[in-house]
Amino acid sequence: MSAKPEKRMNVFERYLSLWVALCMVAGVALGKLLPAFTDTLRGWEFGSGSHINIPIAVLIWLMIYPMMLKIDFMAIRGVGKRPGGLAVTLVVNWLVKPFSMALLGWVFFKGLFLPLLGVEMANQYLAGVIILAAAPCTAMVFVWSYLSDGDPAYTLVQVAVNDLVMLVTFAPIVRFLVSGAAGLEVPFKVLLYSVIIFVVIPLVLGSVSRSVLIRKKGEAWFTERFLGFFHPVTVMALLATLVFIFAFQADNITGRALHVVLIAIPILIQVYFNASLAYGMMRVFKIPYAVAAPGALIGASNFFELAVATAIALYGPGSGAALATVVGVLVEVPVMLSVCKVCTATKSWFPAQR
Numbered sequence: 176m177s178a179k180p181e182k183r184m185n186v187f188e189r190y191l192s193l194w195v196a197l198c199m200v201a202g203v204a205l206g207k208l209l210p211a212f213t214d215t216l217r218g219w220e221f222g223s224g225s226h227i228n229i230p231i232a233v234l235i236w237l238m239i240y241p242m243m244l245k246i247d248f249m250a251i252r253g254v255g256k257r258p259g260g261l262a263v264t265l266v267v268n269w270l271v272k273p274f275s276m277a278l279l280g281w282v283f284f285k286g287l288f289l290p291l292l293g294v295e296m297a298n299q300y301l302a303g304v305i306i307l308a309a310a311p312c313t314a315m316v317f318v319w320s321y322l323s324d325g326d327p328a329y330t331l332v333q334v335a336v337n338d339l340v341m342l343v344t345f346a347p348i349v350r351f352l353v354s355g356a357a358g359l360e361v362p363f364k365v366l367l368y369s370v371i372i373f374v375v376i377p378l379v380l381g382s383v384s385r386s387v388l389i390r391k392k393g394e395a396w397f398t399e400r401f402l403g404f405f406h407p408v409t410v411m412a413l414l415a416t417l418v419f420i421f422a423f424q425a426d427n428i429t430g431r432a433l434h435v436v437l438i439a440i441p442i443l444i445q446v447y448f449n450a451s452l453a454y455g456m457m458r459v460f461k462i463p464y465a466v467a468a469p470g471a472l473i474g475a476s477n478f479f480e481l482a483v484a485t486a487i488a489l490y491g492p493g494s495g496a497a498l499a500t501v502v503g504v505l506v507e508v509p510v511m512l513s514v515c516k517v518c519t520a521t522k523s524w525f526p527a528q529r
């Protein structure tokens with residue numbers, strides 16, 4: 176019997192943390208060497224005081240729309256056949272994850288790290304990690320599911336359902352936790368606009384585009400040509416967004432380099448806690464491994480594009496909240512790869528998929 180070929184990510188996915196680090200260096204250099212140009216970019220907003228930066232908003236749209244194109248919401252029709260894995264995923268994502276992150280952030284930022292951060296930055300970082308945790312992952316989950324031998328069809332269902340739940344839960348959860356734990360004002364209108372602009376509109380356009388193009392051109396053309404066209408666009412948009420954010424954060428980063436490390440600590444703990452909780456619950460309920468693994472991975476990773484966009488809309492691209500969401504991007508790939516390795520090494524703990 177021939178050996179099963181090793182599964183691999185593409186170069187961008189495999190070295191995402193490296194690209195983020197390079198964008199951090201490039202952005203900080205841009206902010207320090209060309210401050211007038213950076214200030215001009217920072218000032219381009221949709222209306223005075225809106226905090227929605229035009230260049231970053233356009234770039235985030237170029238990331239989110241292609242992700243929504245990949246989701247087939249018709250797959251939800253078969254969810255009743257195997258509801259167990261989806262139920263665990265929804266419980267961890269929406270009843271545990273945002274609240275556990277708020278607790279961890281409060282313990283570290285408002286307690287242990289407060290003397291190093293100061294009250295203002297502690298509140299900003301706490302708001303940022305809460306926003307990050309309230310947005311479950313979408314596109315990258317397909318990569319993690321692939322690497323961990325997950326069921327791609329069921330992963331699609333989990334992502335689609337989570338996106339629909341996000342439409343009605345993201346804004347209320349963020350407002351409740353940020354105002355309660357961080358004590359910061361959360362303008363609900365701005366938060367609602369963020370969800371409409373960065374979730375509802377791309378989701379509707381992505382679903383309509385997918386349906387129309389597959390019907391007219393066929394699924395092969397849609398997958399290989401249309402989605403293939405957007406892949407490099409999405410990559411470049413992500414990297415450009417990170418450069419801009421780090422440029423806007425240049426003074427914060429150079430003056431508070433230690434803060435990046437401190438922000439990463441509760442994020443790391445939260446990722447491993449939620450992955451372990453979801454994976455453990457899947458084992459208790461005897462969910463097949465091919466469903467359990469992607470379920471654990473969805474609960475651990477984040478829809479960082481939405482988180483970054485929301486933090487910027489609420490508090491501005493130069494805020495501590497925006498920096499905290501970007502730190503989540505910096506640590507996500509190596510952490511999620513380690514979770515994938517644990518899953519594949521413990522596959523025998525679960526019943527085989529029927």
